[in-house]
Amino acid sequence: MPDPDVIVVGLGSMGAAAANELAGRGVRVLGLEAFWPAHDQGSGHGASRIIRQSYFEGADYVPLLRSAYAGWRRLQEESKINLITLCGGLYIGNADGPIFTGALAAAQKWGLPHEVLDASAIRTGFPTFAPAEDALAVWEQNAGFVRPEAAIRANLDLARARGADLRFAEPVLGWSVGRGGGVRVTTRRDSYAADRLVLAAGAWMPVLLADLGLPLVVQRQVMYWFEPQVTEALPHRAYAADHHPVYIEERHDDQQIYGFPMHEGVDGGMKIGVHRAGNLIETTADDLDRTIAAAEINSVQQRMRRLVPATGDPIKAKVCMYTMTPDEHFVLGAHPDHDQVSIAAGFSGHGFKFVPVIGEILADLAQHGHTGHPIGLFDPRRFLDGVDPAHSAERE
Numbered sequence: 120m121p122d123p124d125v126i127v128v129g130l131g132s133m134g135a136a137a138a139n140e141l142a143g144r145g146v147r148v149l150g151l152e153a154f155w156p157a158h159d160q161g162s163g164h165g166a167s168r169i170i171r172q173s174y175f176e177g178a179d180y181v182p183l184l185r186s187a188y189a190g191w192r193r194l195q196e197e198s199k200i201n202l203i204t205l206c207g208g209l210y211i212g213n214a215d216g217p218i219f220t221g222a223l224a225a226a227q228k229w230g231l232p233h234e235v236l237d238a239s240a241i242r243t244g245f246p247t248f249a250p251a252e253d254a255l256a257v258w259e260q261n262a263g264f265v266r267p268e269a270a271i272r273a274n275l276d277l278a279r280a281r282g283a284d285l286r287f288a289e290p291v292l293g294w295s296v297g298r299g300g301g302v303r304v305t306t307r308r309d310s311y312a313a314d315r316l317v318l319a320a321g322a323w324m325p326v327l328l329a330d331l332g333l334p335l336v337v338q339r340q341v342m343y344w345f346e347p348q349v350t351e352a353l354p355h356r357a358y359a360a361d362h363h364p365v366y367i368e369e370r371h372d373d374q375q376i377y378g379f380p381m382h383e384g385v386d387g388g389m390k391i392g393v394h395r396a397g398n399l400i401e402t403t404a405d406d407l408d409r410t411i412a413a414a415e416i417n418s419v420q421q422r423m424r425r426l427v428p429a430t431g432d433p434i435k436a437k438v439c440m441y442t443m444t445p446d447e448h449f450v451l452g453a454h455p456d457h458d459q460v461s462i463a464a465g466f467s468g469h470g471f472k473f474v475p476v477i478g479e480i481l482a483d484l485a486q487h488g489h490t491g492h493p494i495g496l497f498d499p500r501r502f503l504d505g506v507d508p509a510h511s512a513e514r515e
Contacts, residue, residue, distance in 0.1 A: 123149035123284065125485045126304050126313040128291050128327065129320030130156070132163040132267065132471055133463045135274035136478025137317050141485060142281035149311055150283055151304065153290035153323070156275050157268040161321045161404070162440050164268055165342045167379045167390055168471040169365045171208045171262040173231050175221025176447070176469055179496055181229045183476050186492065190475020191265060198273035201266075206380055207364040208262025209236075209245065211426075214255050218369045222257040234258040247347075247357055249428050251370055264365055264379055267471060274478070291320070294327070296457045315485045316460045322404035322440040324450075324464035333450060333502050335465050337404050338441040339397035341411055343419050344388035347381070348431040355381065358389055367394075368426050376422060388434040391423050394468060397441070409438045441468040444502075451477065451497035453484060461485055462499060 127138045130152035138150045154160050170191065174180045195202045212218035226233040236256045241248055250256070279285055294304045294316060302316040318327055325335040347358045356362060363380035375394040381387055400407055416433050423430040444450060444465035454460035461484040463477055470477070476492060483490035 121147065123147045123311070123313045125149070125315045125317060126151065126302065126311055127317045127319065128294070128304060129318065129323070130275060130285060130287070131158075131161050131319070131321050132271060132474050133321075133477045133481065134317065134319035135271045135278065136474045137319060137463075137481035137485070138283050138285065139274040139278040139281070140478040140482035142278045142283040144482060144486065146482075146486065148278065148283040149313065150278065150285040151289050151291055151306060151311075152285070152287045153320075155287050157271040159437065162442070162466075163271055163321070163471065165390070165437060165439060166266060166268070166383060166387075167264040168267050169208065169262070169264050169367075169377060169379070170203070170472040171210075171259060171365070172229075173208070173210065173222040173226040173233055173257050173259045173262075175210060175218050175225065177221070177496075178225040178228045179493070181225055181231070182493055183473055186476040186479070187473045190479065194270065194273055194277075194475060197277060200269055200273050202270050202273065203263065203265050204360050204382065205261060205263035206360040208259045209241070209248075209256050209364045209366040210259070211241065211248075211250055211254050211256040211366065211368040213369065213371055214253065216369050218367055218375070219255050219257060222259070226257060226259065232260060245364065247353060247363055247427055247429065248366075249426060250368070254370075262365055263360075264382070265472070270474065291327070294318075294460075296459065300459060302459060314459065317463070317481050317485055318460065319463040319481065321464075322442050324442060324462070326403055328462065328464065331455065331499070331503075333464070333499060334445050335450070336443045337400040337407075338395070338443055339400060339407055340392065340439050340441050340468070341397065341415060341419075341436055342439060343391050343416060343436045344434040345391065345420060345423065346388050346431040346434055347427070348429040350429070353429060366426075370425070373422060373425065376426065378423075378427075386434075389427070389430070391419060393419055393422065395441070400440070404440060407438065407440060411436045411438065441466075443467045449497040450499045451480060451494050452499050453488065455500045455503060458488055
């Protein structure tokens with residue numbers, strides 16, 4: 120078999136999308152993954168991930184989100200798998216807080232359909248919620264969630280059908296760049312050569328990029344599922360996706376929470392997460408503590424009841440990871456020292472909604488060394504000494 124044109128390291132969220140996009144363009148792809156397809160050892164699991172466009176993290180993300188939405192629809196059509204549910208999104212916060220003001224600014228800048236709701240309007244429209252009396256919210260109908268495991272499998276299946284060679288349970292030990300160009304990747308089983316390399320290994324990127332010294336930090340996160348305490352006025356269907364939105368909420372003195380409607384059946388419960396609440400992993404992602412203490416569950420249950428009073432008994436909880444950057448923007452672009460190597464890392468807990476467009480960007484970089492998508496904000500060189508971030512756009 121001839122050497123591949125591109126090796127993709129990591130076949131989770133971003134790597135699977137890149138492999139699919141490259142294979143669809145006729146590129147010979149070798150994909151390498153340390154675990155099994157759509158595994159639960161990293162950050163791409165948990166049955167649901169929010170998609171939204173009124174983006175409080177920064178209005179500059181909206182063009183990428185529009186491309187991502189088109190990509191999600193295309194992936195759903197090509198795979199013939201139900202991946203997307205648009206149930207609407209509610210972003211609740213203080214009048215001067217980052218969630219409300221940021222979501223409103225993004226919606227207004229890009230002309231996104233939205234409504235502004237006060238606490239009374241929130242309670243009337245969504246009776247499962249009990250917002251703070253001074254709360255304001257941006258309501259975005261064009262929001263919802265995607266199913267991460269199904270999306271990863273869809274990308275992997277399509278990539279394989281398009282000719283990609285995908286190998287699992289094959290951890291990468293290292294990579295190098297040859298003097299005359301090209302790359303070599305070494306695994307526990309073999310060594311492989313290619314013209315280009317895509318590194319998209321999630322929480323293992325700090326190890327793969329150790330020599331570069333990017334300030335990537337892995338953070339333990341927990342996802343929780345709770346049973347709603349149903350009543351005649353608010354039965355189970357009140358918490359389902361045709362009545363209940365995805366949501367993000369902050370309060371003056373509380374941690375930011377996010378959540379979903381029930382969509383895994385009556386026994387699936389309501390999924391909730393607390394953004395950036397986890398402990399930092401002091402060594403590597405392999406040392407993640409996957410045990411969950413009762414005190415963690417109780418704390419989140421009490422916080423959840425301040426917004427959804429009917430939050431009942433816990434059903435389950437699962438551990439995942441964020442890979443954080445200091446500014447919480449992504450690391451996406453060419454390796455600062457090696458143009459034949461593209462990197463995708465540091466998605467800081469808000470990257471999954473971008474999966475289709477990240478796949479396109481990584482394929483562009485691997486094929487052409489540049490992309491038409493706006494990625495200057497994510498240039499890896501912004502964290503390196505002596506680099507002027509003002510020139511980041513030159514590498515797009």
